Amino acid sequence: MKNNTKALVRAFLPIFVFFLIVCLLIISIPSVLQEWNTDHRVLLGGNEVLFIVTAASYWLQVRSLRNPNPHVFVRMVYSSLLVKMLVCCVAALLYGYRNHAVNRNGIIGCFILYIIYTFLEVKILMQLTKRLPKNA
Secondary structure, eight states: OOHHHHHHHHHHHHHHHHHHHHHHHHOOHHHHHHHTTOHHHHHHHHHHHHHHHHHHHHHHHHHHTTSSOOHHHHHHHHHHHHHHHHHHHHHHHHHHHHHHSSOHHHHHHHHHHHHHHHHHHHHHHHHHHHHHTTTT
């Protein structure tokens, strides 16, 4: 069980590394982002929210992998995609409600980050389904 947990944590590492790289890029090049009319604070906040939601959905999906019924895993993947999209939409609406001057480029950048996080998560989980024993 302990080795299995290490494998699951190690499998999440690419998402964590992507989060750190994006944070460092956003922090290191705010002047370039400003030239593109993109608010670096919007991207940074969106990256943090997406990482937290991705980590939570990864944890739930890993738990569903342990269920012998394969339909549970498929339902969890679809549910997490919808929940992440809903969280992104709510965050964008709250941002638009609080700030009258909405930074569209920042919101578009956050949705691009959403696509990348979702791709990484699904790719990692599909690899885990092939590697993990059926009743782990």
